[in-house]
Amino acid sequence: MQIYLPIAELPVNVLLVLVMGLAVGFISGMFGIGGGFLMTPLLIFIGINPAVAVASVASHVAASSFSGALNYWRRRALDVPLALMLLTGGLIGTTAGVWLFTLLRRLGQLDLTISLAYLILLCSVGGMMMVESVRAIMRARGGRPAEVRRPGSHLWIHGLPLKMRFKVSKIYVSVIPIWVIGFIIGFIGAIMGIGGGFLLVPALIYLIRVPTGVVIGTSMVLTLVTMTYATIIHAATNHLVDALLALILMIGGVIGAQFGARTGQRFSGEQLRLLLGLLVMMVGLRFAFDLVVQPHELFTVRSVEGQR
Amino acid sequence: MTARLLAVAIAVALSAPAQAERLITTLSTSRVLIYSNFTGADVVLFGSVERDAQTVARRGGYDIVVTVTGPREDTLTFRKERVFGIWVNADSRTFVKAPSYLTVLSNRTITDIADINTLRRTQTGLARTLLPQEISGDIADSIRDDPFRQAFLRLKVERNLYRETQNGVTFLTPALYRAAIPIPDNAPTGNYDVDVKLFADGALLARTQTALEVVKVGFEQVVANAARDYGLFYGLATALMALLTGWLASVVFRKD
Numbered sequence: 303m304q305i306y307l308p309i310a311e312l313p314v315n316v317l318l319v320l321v322m323g324l325a326v327g328f329i330s331g332m333f334g335i336g337g338g339f340l341m342t343p344l345l346i347f348i349g350i351n352p353a354v355a356v357a358s359v360a361s362h363v364a365a366s367s368f369s370g371a372l373n374y375w376r377r378r379a380l381d382v383p384l385a386l387m388l389l390t391g392g393l394i395g396t397t398a399g400v401w402l403f404t405l406l407r408r409l410g411q412l413d414l415t416i417s418l419a420y421l422i423l424l425c426s427v428g429g430m431m432m433v434e435s436v437r438a439i440m441r442a443r444g445g446r447p448a449e450v451r452r453p454g455s456h457l458w459i460h461g462l463p464l465k466m467r468f469k470v471s472k473i474y475v476s477v478i479p480i481w482v483i484g485f486i487i488g489f490i491g492a493i494m495g496i497g498g499g500f501l502l503v504p505a506l507i508y509l510i511r512v513p514t515g516v517v518i519g520t521s522m523v524l525t526l527v528t529m530t531y532a533t534i535i536h537a538a539t540n541h542l543v544d545a546l547l548a549l550i551l552m553i554g555g556v557i558g559a560q561f562g563a564r565t566g567q568r569f570s571g572e573q574l575r576l577l578l579g580l581l582v583m584m585v586g587l588r589f590a591f592d593l594v595v596q597p598h599e600l601f602t603v604r605s606v607e608g609q610r
Numbered sequence: 611m612t613a614r615l616l617a618v619a620i621a622v623a624l625s626a627p628a629q630a631e632r633l634i635t636t637l638s639t640s641r642v643l644i645y646s647n648f649t650g651a652d653v654v655l656f657g658s659v660e661r662d663a664q665t666v667a668r669r670g671g672y673d674i675v676v677t678v679t680g681p682r683e684d685t686l687t688f689r690k691e692r693v694f695g696i697w698v699n700a701d702s703r704t705f706v707k708a709p710s711y712l713t714v715l716s717n718r719t720i721t722d723i724a725d726i727n728t729l730r731r732t733q734t735g736l737a738r739t740l741l742p743q744e745i746s747g748d749i750a751d752s753i754r755d756d757p758f759r760q761a762f763l764r765l766k767v768e769r770n771l772y773r774e775t776q777n778g779v780t781f782l783t784p785a786l787y788r789a790a791i792p793i794p795d796n797a798p799t800g801n802y803d804v805d806v807k808l809f810a811d812g813a814l815l816a817r818t819q820t821a822l823e824v825v826k827v828g829f830e831q832v833v834a835n836a837a838r839d840y841g842l843f844y845g846l847a848t849a850l851m852a853l854l855t856g857w858l859a860s861v862v863f864r865k866d
């Protein structure tokens with residue numbers, strides 16, 4: 303069943319897009335991430351203009367993270383003050399990222415920047431997560447208790463001023479690293495067209511020592527707000543948000559996310575991080591493959607901005 | 611040699627001022643409407659060659675070439691090169707006001723219809739269409755085997771936006787012809803120029819122009835217009851739709 307997308311200006315198979323939404327939604331619900339880093343490449347692969355894909359995925363991520371955040375809210379598994387502190391940095395970062403996005407686009411090097419950013423970020427984050435979670439699983443197998451909180455081994459981050467107590471997370475930490483993390487996530491998210499949950503979750507766990515149970519819900523709040531903000535900004539400045547495409551993706555996404563969240567609860571935190579690390583690594587390697595292997599077609603054609 | 615030149619001169623003198631043939635064409639529709647179930651369409655062009663009483667029938671018969679040109683836009687073509695082991699867009703050319711859509715339909719192989727100079731002069735066929743490039747401030751058409759030009763044509767053909775069909779025009783009678791202009795599903799919206807050329811014995815005899823329009827209608831048009839004219843409200847509405855979808859899902863799938 304084909305349907306013509308008004309902004310992307312091409313027909314797509316509704317069922318295909320719905321299944322893509324379901325699959326990415328399942329993964330996003332399972333790991334507590336937005337799934338933008340999977341959805342954007344998938345849409346580009348089926349022939350949708352990259353700019354339209356990035357802009358429309360933002361609203362899809364907003365929908366699935368809202369439904370996810372509500373679930374975590376009901377279980378009281380999110381830290382609202384921590385999320386607000388992250389948002390302070392996040393919104394500034396998103397604005398700065400959109401500015402750089404526009405600049406790079408004018409210079410014609412946006413595609414390369416996006417590919418390299420995906421490659422470096424996904425491979426390093428994926429690799430780190432895999433190594434860490436394998437170690438944690440080995441420790442658990444070896445009979446030793448998993449060291450989730452190590453009060454003695456404070457990072458230098460924990461010596462910074464402007465300390466604040468976050469009751470739900472049971473941490474007492476400076477707000478400076480939280481703002482910085484929020485800024486970086488917002489900044490990277492705007493350039494790469496992703497929510498950044500897969501970066502935020504490990505950053506909060508390893509750097510700020512936020513308990514695993516709270517981290518996903520809190521990260522979803524940040525994703526929700528930055529992606530809602532990104533949808534509005536993209537629509538207002540570039541006119542590239544395809545509401546019809548977004549709606550089909552959302553419907554698939556929110557349904558998939560519900561099943562994903564239930565499946566995710568059957569795994570331990572370490573197993574989930576290992577799986578997510580593998581997934582992130584695979585997408586990263588896919589970008590590496592495209593950059594290193596000689597492409598079948600060396601030329602690309604695209605209309606100059608504003609003429610679309 | 612002199613005799614041959616003389617013969618050509620006489621032939622030109624006889625045929626040029628007469629304008630004996632006239633082309634009459636009509637399109638099955640002048641508006642291609644894009645609804646939500648649009649998957650491409652064919653616009654049928656009908657026409658006839660009208661001949662006045664003094665003109666005798668051409669021995670070689672008539673040849674028709676239909677050229678349909680979509681809205682023009684500046685188009686960038688990038689070439690990847692290996693830099694430090696990775697493939698990056700190193701070089702690029704801008705094709706200035708290149709047709710976003712171009713279809714050339716003819717009743718037989720174009721190069722058999724007229725000699726290459728006539729075809730070039732009248733820009734008949736994909737290979738002979740002017741595609742000016744901007745090179746360091748200057749705008750000029752490139753040589754035919756320029757790799758950027760060839761890549762541009764190849765990629766456009768791959769996307770079904772450029773097309774050359776050598777049997778795209780059918781003569782129903784010696785004077786009545788028909789051609790189907792394919793409008794692909796990814797056709798850009800806007801005005802399309804339809805140019806019909808009549809050739810006989812290697813010479814351009816007559817030419818006529820008409821136009822068609824590709825427009826979005828109904829829901830598609832409402833959405834596209836809203837996105838363009840009221841970007842902020844459109845964005846707010848899309849964001850609201852996202853939140854509503856997310857909320858609905860969490861209510862529907864609530865466990866308790």
